Amino acid sequence: MKISDVLIIGSGVAALQLATLLSKDKNVKILTKSAIENANSYLAQGGIAAALGIYDDPSKHIKDTLEAGRLHNDDEIVREILNEAPELIEDFSKRSNIFDKAANGQLELGLEGAHSEKRIVHSGGDATGRNVIEYLMSRLTENINVEENVFAYELIIDDQLKQCIGVKTKNQEGDICCFFGSAVILATGGNGQLFPFTSSAPTITGDGIAMAYLAGVEIVDMEFIQFHPTLLYKDGEAKGLISEAVRGEGGILVSQDGMSIMDGVHPLKDLAPRHVVSQTIFDYIENGHEIYLDIRNIKKFEKRFPQITAICWKSGINVKDGRIPVVPGSHFLMGGIKTDAIGRTSLSGLYAIGEAACTGLHGANRLASNSLLEGLYQGRKLSQWINANLKEYSIPKLNQFFRPVHEKKVMLPDVQLLKRLMMKRVGIVRSKELLEKHKNWLQKLNVNDITDLDSYSIQDLTTIFMYINAYLVTVASLKRTESRGGHFRNDFPYEDNDNWLKKVVIQKRQEEGAIVYEQVKAALIN
Template sequence: MPQTDVIIIGSGIAALSAAYHMRDKHVTMITKSSWLTSNSMLAQGGIAAAVHKKDSWKNHYEDTIVAGCYHNDNKNVEYLVQDGPLEIFDWCQKGMIFDCDKNGQFLLGKEGAHSHHRIIHAGGDATGKELTQFLFHSTKSSINLIENEVVVELIIQNGECLGVYTKNNKGMLERYQASKTIIASGGCGAVYGHTSNADVITGDGIAMAYRSGVEIVDMEFIQFHPTMLHINGKCVGLISEAVRGEGAKLINQDGENFMKDLHHQGDLAPRDVVSRAIFEQMKNGSNVYLDISSLSNFSTRFPTISNLCKQHGIDLSIGRIPVAPGMHFLMGGIRTNDKGETNIKSLFAVGEAACTGVHGANRLASNSLLEGLVFGKRVANHILTLPLEQTAYTDPKWETFEKKKFNKWPSKQQIQKIMTNYVGIQRTEAELIDAVKWFETYQPSFWDFNVKDFTMDEIEIINLLTVGWLIASSALKRTESRGGHFRLDYPESNDNEWKQKQIFRTRAEMYVGC
């Protein structure tokens, strides 16, 4: 059985940041696919940081809190925005190249709900790719990277995490023991049909953490990105908010700029506001477009988006890009403190899989890469203060399950249809009850199962069922509208309720009969 100081599950920005700062230790990074496949690699817009002399961390803090609908953890937001500029300058000193003008000053963009130009980008609209690659090449020589191997279960003994079980692409089960384990596996975009996430982001880390008794919080807060490229009824790629930051306007099929009178920030209103506005236009039978006719340098400023459009037959000379909302980011996840600690000893979480509270009910644009850098470092620095000792572990005697009772699984598409139709941009009590009941018809199948008994395809379905049920159940319990959670039957936020977090502590607490 391989042993290591620290296991990191995932290979995105948060995982690589943590690994980089622990490069003097024995670190094993296990990733479901290739390190090239992560949401971090797909991030277009950039990194938000108050680096301009006319800006300040206090401005960035206020924008983050307002966008998060005052549901944020204020102290963790302070860490995020105060450490952000330091992270940017530090990585610049290490050799990371961001886009600058001829005088060497950052080319700062502006995105939705930001009061200042503070979005730093690289490669035009390829910031995530450029930064992820730079971190990976700065880290790879000091870690043991295992690709195409899926972590399927945490090893928990006496309330402590001692490592993980994995399955490789041949279905073989492996066990890795470590003093500390970090979940950095990303969110759960694939639970919805339309998503900007990579296909492999199926909520695996959150689902297996929940099965192990880890506290899960704020799963009802789902951010739908307003502008995904919409072709023949399908979302096929992301159109960065930075496009609107450069002056593009949202219009309906009659050419009306419908955002200008809906919000004082117009097209750059918070993402939940813009997504609902587009959804309403589409529900009323109108197609929605990004009008880019005023952007003379579109192909130069946004080469990734330009290529995406051309691949799907969009003639950019017409000046219109068809768009629709799609699931983009999970504000909730594994409950952690500012050091990434969970309620399970020796188990940590960081990045989108974690919920530090920095995003509140709705993430401010371009704060996600920043969170990965800042909190990846915070987790690493905390772990370096702890003893890295190995605890003896003996495989438990697994209960025997009659698998034949649990072999009628829904398809991935069925789960996505339920989530899109009943737990989408706008929600009602009746629809949420239907969704929860649907998930619970499968629930005896995905509680306390033996990982050795199931195939990888089945485990992925189990994870999607788990996170889908968590989202639907959380959304049903929050009887208000706030940020990424919008209830048609409770359209106004309840200021007496906003601080309440829907925490799923244990299986037994939320499911009678497990």
């Protein structure tokens, strides 16, 4: 049994921002299923958006965000976050001194798709995520303890208080350990690994979302998945992300014969919103074409994009040839655990931040480089709230470890089959026929009825969580009978503003309650 004031599951930018800004008298525990570097935040290339330019203004940033999100955003949240963005980034820049600057000493601002102004701050060219994470890691103090290679799989809830008070975990040897906290924060990322091509780290399997769902917490907007238009594609595999900033600097999407594929598709052409670009590439690939990103117009490409250059060289692509083969892949989940701006969920004591959470900022489609911004914002806001409001939770003395009484083997198809079927049935282009077929297949597997999670291995628990996420995405996609942002139905190809600006909220019924605290006490007390 390990007790903390603040228990954080996950180690991305939102988690580390939160941890480093909590008051030093707080006992903070960070649990991460792998190493801190194996997170989406660490891989982020593009940058962070904020209205910092001479001709820019938060009102323009707000307009661009609402347009990209197809007005499905929470207006109040959008205004709150984006109005604070310039001060937030300027403060972070002064503290960290990691952002690239122009010759005059001012922050260098880049342009990305669907932005009306240059407002993207970046670090090391295309190493923004890595440099932000490494800076935050350097700020971890003695009151913050990080435990790596610890897999969280079930929330612990006090039945009397109706409050989340901790989480069950497994280590690599299969030992179960319970961690407790007065505040429990899920910062576990999205579910990008549901699809065969993704920019997400291998660890991004929707664990936190599945845990929250099983505990009866509200889950929202799971149908809205952003497919990034340009993942490096070689030998049938996605090798890494080719940032949208490449197109912002002049990269052009072309077919194998050199024809520009975005001409006449959208006024912004190659910088159109991501769902438009992804669908266009998808259509060409479905018709047997190969698609490339033509980078010949970008001066000093290797200096501007050193990380992308390294990925290309590692994959056998010579950037001096001027063309990078690309394919669209899952990149960001706009939905997730329903929260307010600072991360409070529908369950007392439980918070969610980062990509695992859905604040309403992104709407139906995330505007480029708003995600790291949201993580920094939520981390700061939640730290302020916890510092001012956290109440200690009294937990009885319990032993530290226990072993499951027996072991089970999950009876689910291999996740590679799930990935292929998700792309085919619930991918960039969806239909009622394929969605219902997929839903029926998932329901026959009875994944929602799996109990006694203690008895499964980490690998099997990961499989279970991926199937739960697949179910949530599929059901939400069926319920939204329109096309909006990252959700495209070819049987309902148009937006339905009269009926479907509402949220699709999914909440698991808890006939017997999501109460595992009494079971924990029975297993642990001497």
